[in-house]
Amino acid sequence: MEENNKNHAVLSARNVHTTFHTHGRSVQAVRGVSFHVEHKEILAVVGESGSGKSVLMKSIMGLMPDNAEVVADETRFQEQELSIMTPEQLRKIRGKEIAMVFQDPMTALNPLRTIGYHLVEVLKRHRKMNGKEAQKEAIEVLKQVGISSPEKRLMQYPHEFSGGMRQRALIAMALCCKPKLLIADEPTTALDVTIQAQILELLKKIQEENGMSVVLITHDLGVVASLSHRICVMYGGLIMEEGLTDEIFYAPKHPYTKALLRAIPRPQSGSRERLESIPGMAPSLASPPPGCPFAERCKFARETCNEGIPQYRVYSDTQRAMCIFSDEELSAMEKEVQ
Amino acid sequence: MAKYILKRILTAIPMVLFITILCFTLMHFAPYDAIDAMTNPRMSQETINLIKAKYGFDQPLFIQYIRWLDGLMNGNYGYSIVTKQSIAADLSVRIPNTIKLVLPAYFTAYSLAVVLGLLAGSRKNRATDKLIDGFSSVGIAVPSFWFSMLLIFVFGYKLKLLPFVGMNSVGMESSVVDFLRHYIMPFATLVFTFLPANIKFVRSSTLTQYSEDYVLVQQAFGASRREIMFKHVSKNVLLPVVTRLGMALPLLVTGAIITETVFGWPGVGPYFIKAIQGLDYPIVMIILVLSATLVIIGNLLSDILYCLIDPRIREMG
Ligand SMILES: Nc1ncnc2c1ncn2[C@@H]1O[C@H](COP(=O)(O)OP(=O)(O)OP(=O)(O)O)[C@@H](O)[C@H]1O
Numbered sequence: 001m002e003e004n005n006k007n008h009a010v011l012s013a014r015n016v017h018t019t020f021h022t023h024g025r026s027v028q029a030v031r032g033v034s035f036h037v038e039h040k041e042i043l044a045v046v047g048e049s050g051s052g053k054s055v056l057m058k059s060i061m062g063l064m065p066d067n068a069e070v071v072a073d074e075t076r077f078q079e080q081e082l083s084i085m086t087p088e089q090l091r092k093i094r095g096k097e098i099a100m101v102f103q104d105p106m107t108a109l110n111p112l113r114t115i116g117y118h119l120v121e122v123l124k125r126h127r128k129m130n131g132k133e134a135q136k137e138a139i140e141v142l143k144q145v146g147i148s149s150p151e152k153r154l155m156q157y158p159h160e161f162s163g164g165m166r167q168r169a170l171i172a173m174a175l176c177c178k179p180k181l182l183i184a185d186e187p188t189t190a191l192d193v194t195i196q197a198q199i200l201e202l203l204k205k206i207q208e209e210n211g212m213s214v215v216l217i218t219h220d221l222g223v224v225a226s227l228s229h230r231i232c233v234m235y236g237g238l239i240m241e242e243g244l245t246d247e248i249f250y251a252p253k254h255p256y257t258k259a260l261l262r263a264i265p266r267p268q269s270g271s272r273e274r275l276e277s278i279p280g281m282a283p284s285l286a287s288p289p290p291g292c293p294f295a296e297r298c299k300f301a302r303e304t305c306n307e308g309i310p311q312y313r314v315y316s317d318t319q320r321a322m323c324i325f326s327d328e329e330l331s332a333m334e335k336e337v338q
Numbered sequence: 339m340a341k342y343i344l345k346r347i348l349t350a351i352p353m354v355l356f357i358t359i360l361c362f363t364l365m366h367f368a369p370y371d372a373i374d375a376m377t378n379p380r381m382s383q384e385t386i387n388l389i390k391a392k393y394g395f396d397q398p399l400f401i402q403y404i405r406w407l408d409g410l411m412n413g414n415y416g417y418s419i420v421t422k423q424s425i426a427a428d429l430s431v432r433i434p435n436t437i438k439l440v441l442p443a444y445f446t447a448y449s450l451a452v453v454l455g456l457l458a459g460s461r462k463n464r465a466t467d468k469l470i471d472g473f474s475s476v477g478i479a480v481p482s483f484w485f486s487m488l489l490i491f492v493f494g495y496k497l498k499l500l501p502f503v504g505m506n507s508v509g510m511e512s513s514v515v516d517f518l519r520h521y522i523m524p525f526a527t528l529v530f531t532f533l534p535a536n537i538k539f540v541r542s543s544t545l546t547q548y549s550e551d552y553v554l555v556q557q558a559f560g561a562s563r564r565e566i567m568f569k570h571v572s573k574n575v576l577l578p579v580v581t582r583l584g585m586a587l588p589l590l591v592t593g594a595i596i597t598e599t600v601f602g603w604p605g606v607g608p609y610f611i612k613a614i615q616g617l618d619y620p621i622v623m624i625i626l627v628l629s630a631t632l633v634i635i636g637n638l639l640s641d642i643l644y645c646l647i648d649p650r651i652r653e654m655g
């Protein structure tokens with residue numbers, strides 16, 4: 001499966017570890033993650049707050065602070081290995097080939113610079129345009145993300161934009177160079193629900209129009225159902241399960257994925273089904289458990305779960321889950337409980 | 339914005355009035371007053387009453403205050419009790435001397451502080467930062483009189499390179515070279531006095547800016563260290579830095595009291611110190627009122643500068 005997919009993978013990472021060293025203590029935020037992003041696909045990375053989603057993406061982009069240590073067997077973007085690049089080479093890729101949109105649009109723009117300045121700078125930097133050309137292109141891009149009267153908007157400062165508008169402006173900034181890969185880190189978390197839907201639709205639209213690949217990070221499985229092609233479920237710095245969107249929604253294998261699915265509201269089902277929250281808390285990454293990080297909260301956990309991080313069980317060309325029990329074993333155990 | 343500025347000016351006026359009242363009453367209740375200075379216990383009560391009446395001290399306090407305030411507004415600052423000289427005339431010589439010293443020193447120190455603070459802040463915890471921040475920590479702890487003594491000892495006493503008393507040598511009042519030779523040490527002392535706290539200020543606002551999200555976003559869009567520094571961070575750091583300039587206004591009068599006294603510089607410093615020692619209340623009052631008023635005007639200026647620079651406030655009200 002791996003080999004086959006990698007042929008048209010835009011990004012592939014193998015065995016990424018990220019550790020923060022602060023005041024003599026270390027926090028293992030990412031603990032051996034492998035994933036890839038295919039050409040023209042939307043990959044959703046789903047996980048609770050603190051599961052290491054942002055850290056994983058920033059590690060690959062080389063955006064970590066000095067106190068973070070990133071080790072990986074491979075971080076390949078198209079044909080180039082990112083980890084051996086000089087900071088200078090990496091800079092040429094950031095914003096041009098790989099663009100990133102962040103969680104909080106309120107703080108992502110310099111309050112003392114106009115929206116136009118932000119866009120024009122990127123265009124000048126990566127597309128070597130002169131001021132006039134850049135200005136024109138910036139207007140085009142703003143139109144593309146659905147900002148009306150872009151000529152006027154260009155001259156405005158971030159505080160004159162609402163949250164949703166700012167996120168659009170940031171997406172416009174990301175689109176400036178027509179990147180191959182767009183990483184959107186919880187782009188809608190800070191926005192209200194109606195705006196959320198608009199932004200997600202916009203992402204889908206520009207992904208199709210530009211033929212980009214998108215990594216969409218979110219902690220809400222609900223929002224990705226109609227959007228993503230594949231899903232990675234992260235927990236405690238590890239990918240617990242990975243599969244096509246349909247596989248994750250209709251045939252989840254990992255107890256954590258199943259628990260997550262039971263925790264999203266489903267208006268279409270019509271029933272007054274109770275939402276189940278997952279009991280317990282996510283493990284501390286400062287002293288992570290030696291075994292499966294979910295064991296503590298898992299109703300199927302056995303002694304053996306705590307003996308080392310489990311191997312992946314492969315269920316299809318596209319689906320794998322990190323649990324020592326197979327799907328059948330888990331179903332059997334479930335029946336026993338009832 | 340004009341409305342906001344007008345409002346700020348209008349609120350500043352009662353504050354200045356309040357300060358004059360405060361200064362006046364404090365001085366009035368001080369244990370030794372102008373009358374005590376002009377009389378002596380052997381004088382008869384009639385003579386004392388006569389002197390009181392001559393200077394208006396027999397009037398009710400309220401009237402005294404109004405008359406004093408009226409004088410202030412008309413540039414009549416009254417007379418020194420000790421020397422009987424006009425305070426306004428004295429100050430019109432003294433203040434320019436102080437400004438000559440403080441203004442260039444403050445600008446030098448401030449420009450240096452901006453450069454060093456930005457440099458340190460942009461290289462947090464690297465050797466450059468440790469050096470600059472270490473220097474400013476030590477600098478804050480070193481008293482300015484000690485530093486000036488050190489200069490005097492080395493350059494004035496041991497090496498005999500520079501004069502260390504006054505502003506000119508006797509008989510050489512028109513010589514620029516002579517003036518500059520007198521100028522170097524107090525100037526250096528003041529630069530050294532103003533520098534450390536300003537470096538700390540610029541450095542900490544640089545650090546704040548670097549921890550903002552927009553810096554990470556700029557990195558994610560391929561901005562180089564230089565671009566982040568010069569196109570983004572420096573502009574944002576300059577906002578509080580320029581704003582702080584207004585706050586420095588009172589330094590033009592009271593910024594060099596100790597240094598001037600140590601070097602015998604004929605500015606406000608020695609004048610003020612001598613007035614305090616001689617219980618020369620009118621002078622002390624005037625200088626207190628002056629510096630307090632400058633604090634208020636300085637703050638006002640800061641706010642106005644802020645309005646002019648920050649687009650977030652510029653468009654409001
Ligand atoms: N600069 C840092 N120094 C130390 N630890 C950090 C740092 N940044 C993140 N971490 C730790 O790494 C872990 C993962 O953080 P991360 O931001 O990747 O979570 P996330 O999955 O993106 O969560 P969220 O949904 O809240 O954004 C957290 O436990 C956090 O405490």
Ligand SMILES: [Mg+2]
Pocket residue numbers: 053054055103185186
């Ligand atoms: Mg995050």
